[in-house]
Amino acid sequence: MIHNGKNSRSTIISKGISAGKSSNTYRGLVRVGPTASGVRNFTQCDSLLLGDQCGAHTVPYIEVKNPSAQIEHEATTSKISDEQLFYAMQRGLGEEEAVALIVNGFAKDVLKELPMEFAVEAQKLLAISLEGSVG
Amino acid sequence: MLTITDLHARIGDTEILKGLTLHVPAGEIHAIMGPNGAGKSTLSNVLGGKPGYEVTGGSVAFRGQDLLALAPHERAAAGLFLGFQYPVEIPGVSNVQFLREALNSQRRQRGEEPLSGGEFLKLAKDRAGLLQMDMDMLKRQVNVGFSGGEKKRAEMVQMGILDPSFALLDETDSGLDIDALRIVGAGINAIMRSPNKAVLLITHYQRLLDVVTPDKVSILADGRIVETGGPELALRLEAEGYDSVMA
Structure with a gap:
């Protein structure tokens, strides 16, 4: 994110999901130029881990x-806590449905910004790529 | 409806249920009371199928099925509802979305047609009204930012929507103020008081039983049912305490 204009504002929301043995890294640069006064940026990096062999890393770069x-x-x-999973399953969701629901909730801030068609596609993709990742 | 026979269960090396036997026929509201650490929550978790509990003996028959052989979501589809003592938060997922997916998953498992969005909302509105809950509340995320009382009321709305044949309510009355207690009690009566349904009500206090009159009251102590009686047993407990009643 490069800020050159005065009073310019930006928000970065990153949602990373790691499953199995995967590792997920956020790297993001926020640069504010010398003439850009009154700039604001808010960056939020949330990571969700599925299982105990995956990892998440967050590396923010800030140049002001x-x-x-x-x-x-x-x-x-x-x-995803065992309590969340059990709660959702007790209400009738199968294990994978429950995981997909919780993961979609986690990613909602990002998914809701997508156009409808993409959001639906992204949700399905999430569900597919998570198949069998909990156990 | 539910028959528990000589049930033994443990967490790790600690045996919690030590030969629990209990029969709850259809049409019955059965209260379970007992001192802290007696195994009340373990009973609820074992019946729900929560991982981490090992059943080492005994059996549970639910509407003719071997309950312990089913996965948690299959138990739900078979008609078992657990009211949680501490309802869990699911960030980013609205109650409406959660319950619609849960209900339709149950219906699919039972070979029924899923409900459309419109049909579901109509049902949700009706049930929320029963518990005097705003539809706005159902649009909020599952239990996120709910007060203790709101969580318990939301549990009852969930129960109303899922319409189970058997509800196991674990200290649903804890954390409720007097008005909320009446509303929740009236909700239990409205949703579950029926010849085809049954309720197992785990509680510490008589005050919920003033609203939901139990047909039977059992005392659970040290992993077993040690005494069963009518509603008067709860009154005796309230007056005299566990020590004198069980002695």
């Missing part, structure tokens, strides 16, 4: 040339 900028970065890492 104007002292009036306000740059925020927030990072969280969470797992």
Whole structure:
């Protein structure tokens, strides 16, 4: 994200999902030019881990040339808890349906920004690529 | 409806249920009371099929099926509903979405047609009204930011929508103020009081039983049912405590 305009604002939301033995890394640069005063950026990086052999890494780069900028970065890492899974299954969802629902909830902030067709496609893709990843 | 015979279960090396036997026929509301650590929540988790509990002996028959052989979602589809003592948050998923998927998954498992969005919303509205809950609340994320009382009421709305034949309610009354307790109690009566349904009500206090009158009351202590009686047993417990009643 490059800020050259005065009072320009941006938000970055990253949702990373790691399953199996995969590892997921966020790297993002937020640069504020010398003439860009009053800039604000908010960056949020959330990682969801499925299983205990995967990992998540967050590497934010911040380059600020104007002292009036306000740059925020927030990072969280969470797992699907056994309690969540059992709760969803007790209501009637199969294990994979339950995982897909919880993962889609996690990714909702991003999915809801997509055009309808893409969002539906992305949800299905998520469900497929997670098949068999919990156990 | 539900017959538990000589059930033994443990977590790790600790045996919690030590030969529990209990029969709940259709049409019955059966309260279970008992001191802390007696195994009440373990019973609820074992019946629901929560991982981490090992059943080492005994059997559970539910509507003619071997309950323990079923996966948790199959138990739900067979008509078992667990009211959680601590309902779980699912961020980013609305109650409407959660319940519609859950209900339709149950219906698919039973070979029934899934409900359309419109049909589902009509049902949800009806059941939320029964518990005096706003539809706005159902549009919020599952239990996220709900107060203790709201969570318990939301559990009852879930029960109303899923319409189970058997409900096991684990301390549904804890954390409720007096008005919420009446609403929840009335909800249990409206949804579950029926000749084809049954309820196992785990509670510590008489005050819920003032609203939902049990047909039977059992005392669970040290992993077994040690005494069963009518509603008067709960009153005696309230007055005299476990020590004197079980002695």
